[in-house]
Amino acid sequence: MTEYRTVRVALLGAGSVGSQVARLLLANGDELAARVGARLELAGIAVRNVDAERDVELPRELLTTDAESLIVGADIVIELMGGIEPARSYILSAINSGADVITGNKALLAAHGPELFAQAEQVGAEIYYEAAVAAAIPIIRPLRDSLAGDNINRILAIVNGSTNFILDRMDRFGDSMEDAQKTAFELGFLEADPTLDVGGYDAAQKATILASLAFHSSVDPEGVYREGIEHITAEQIEAARKAGYVIKLLAITERITAEDGTAGVSARVYPALVSREHPLAAVHGGNNAVFVEAEAAGPLMFYGAGAGGVQTASAVLGDLVSAARRHVAGGPGLGESTHADLPLLPIGEVVTKYQITLRVDDRQGVLAEVATVLADGGVSVETVEQTIESTEDVPTAYLVIGTHATRERALQSTVTALNASGVVESVVSVLRVEGV
Ligand SMILES: NC(=O)C1=CN([C@@H]2O[C@H](COP(=O)(O)OP(=O)(O)OC[C@H]3O[C@@H](n4cnc5c(N)ncnc54)[C@H](OP(=O)(O)O)[C@@H]3O)[C@@H](O)[C@H]2O)C=CC1
Numbered sequence: 001m002t003e004y005r006t007v008r009v010a011l012l013g014a015g016s017v018g019s020q021v022a023r024l025l026l027a028n029g030d031e032l033a034a035r036v037g038a039r040l041e042l043a044g045i046a047v048r049n050v051d052a053e054r055d056v057e058l059p060r061e062l063l064t065t066d067a068e069s070l071i072v073g074a075d076i077v078i079e080l081m082g083g084i085e086p087a088r089s090y091i092l093s094a095i096n097s098g099a100d101v102i103t104g105n106k107a108l109l110a111a112h113g114p115e116l117f118a119q120a121e122q123v124g125a126e127i128y129y130e131a132a133v134a135a136a137i138p139i140i141r142p143l144r145d146s147l148a149g150d151n152i153n154r155i156l157a158i159v160n161g162s163t164n165f166i167l168d169r170m171d172r173f174g175d176s177m178e179d180a181q182k183t184a185f186e187l188g189f190l191e192a193d194p195t196l197d198v199g200g201y202d203a204a205q206k207a208t209i210l211a212s213l214a215f216h217s218s219v220d221p222e223g224v225y226r227e228g229i230e231h232i233t234a235e236q237i238e239a240a241r242k243a244g245y246v247i248k249l250l251a252i253t254e255r256i257t258a259e260d261g262t263a264g265v266s267a268r269v270y271p272a273l274v275s276r277e278h279p280l281a282a283v284h285g286g287n288n289a290v291f292v293e294a295e296a297a298g299p300l301m302f303y304g305a306g307a308g309g310v311q312t313a314s315a316v317l318g319d320l321v322s323a324a325r326r327h328v329a330g331g332p333g334l335g336e337s338t339h340a341d342l343p344l345l346p347i348g349e350v351v352t353k354y355q356i357t358l359r360v361d362d363r364q365g366v367l368a369e370v371a372t373v374l375a376d377g378g379v380s381v382e383t384v385e386q387t388i389e390s391t392e393d394v395p396t397a398y399l400v401i402g403t404h405a406t407r408e409r410a411l412q413s414t415v416t417a418l419n420a421s422g423v424v425e426s427v428v429s430v431l432r433v434e435g436v
């Protein structure tokens with residue numbers, strides 16, 4: 001039998017993900033040792049309550065509430081507790097004591113990533129975080145390594161499984177928003193606080209991480225534009241379907257140029273119209289997908305499970321093998337590269353296409369009046385469709401206007417002008433069209 005040296009691993013958290021990591025680490029010890037060239041010894045598992053019932057039976061003697069003592073002497077610390085504190089302090093302790101760190105904590109990385117990476121760089125430690133975006137889907141390493149020699153222009157991503165599940169139910173089964181949310185909750189898709197998913201906060205944290213990585217820049221999470229799906233109606237889903245679109249909550253990050261010529265990055269999250277021909281339209285249920293547009297590689301799509309204990313554990317164990325190999329072989333790790341530091345530009349600088357639905361009086365000349373307001377605002381019209389829904393005494397028409405690519409600032413002021421003009425009864429909806 002091969003004699004291996006030992007790498008000591010401390011696990012913080014034994015919830016959905018942590019318990020699966022512990023199970024797989026204990027069950028596959030020999031195989032992992034052969035792959036790494038060292039035995040991965042699970043030194044202990046820190047939890048809040050050692051007597052709590054768990055999905056996976058874990059050796060009682062490994063459980064402890066003393067995370068600090070566990071960290072001391074560990075070669076690798078895996079943080080799967082979630083939240084900001086005490087996770088941040090534990091990670092800093094681990095780094096300062098010379099350990100490499102693995103985490104799936106997107107909330108922490110979005111809020112404190114630069115601080116943690118800077119500290120790690122100072123002491124020569126590494127932070128691995130494949131599980132933090134799109135769980136089981138390998139996307140961090142491809143962006144950090146495989147595409148490191150290319151230039152990324154844009155990423156369009158479905159990174160929140162529960163909102164994708166909800167919108168997909170509405171699209172494919174005709175559910176209302178309320179019913180779809182109820183089903184998502186019953187199936188355990190939504191976070192304990194569903195606002196994190198439905199309000200787009202979870203996706204915005206992941207967009208922050210993707211933007212930093214793709215554009216080698218330090219991205220302030222406060223500057224990431226965010227809209228949730230809570231206002232999406234069954235009528236909008238139906239109208240989108242008729243027009244050949246599906247509505248998806250997208251996390252988008254791209255290289256853009258502001259009106260004054262400043263080169264920068266946009267990171268944003270909102271429900272957008274996606275053509276049914278686009279690969280992202282075929283992402284159903286709770287799945288995730290990251291669509292990368294790179295200068296040389298062209299379009300690439302990474303697809304799979306974006307949540308789930310065992311699926312996420314796969315990404316964590318991949319990181320563990322990498323970290324342990326580095327520990328055995330020595331030498332530099334993957335490193336964090338924020339050398340470009342492009343500014344994060346506000347939503348007003350984004351250029352995209354829009355679909356505007358207006359409710360207007362069905363009378364002669366109304367279309368020309370609407371066209372004048374749009375032209376005055378610098379919004380160029382690509383398509384117009386009119387539906388008449390008049391009753392005997394209320395002659396009403398709906399205009400669905402598709403625009404050419406327009407800067408968001410101009411679009412928003414034109415929508416304000418339309419509302420104030422007296423020409424339209426109401427602006428029913430404004431949706432951005434992405435993936436074109
Ligand atoms: N679940 C998923 O599908 C995914 C999760 N992630 C990320 O992975 C991380 C873990 O998620 P998940 O497993 O779902 O979380 P859970 O809430 O299921 O588990 C959290 C674990 O951490 C322990 N814990 C919490 N606070 C402390 C503390 N102060 N001291 C010691 N232990 C503590 C809990 O202990 P106890 O059991 O005693 O309560 C529990 O075992 C999060 O950052 C999450 O965002 C990323 C991708 C997907």
Ligand SMILES: N[C@@H](CC=O)C(=O)O
Nearest residue numbers: 159160161162306307
């Ligand atoms: N709540 C998240 C879980 C994984 O990060 C989601 O719905 O995708």
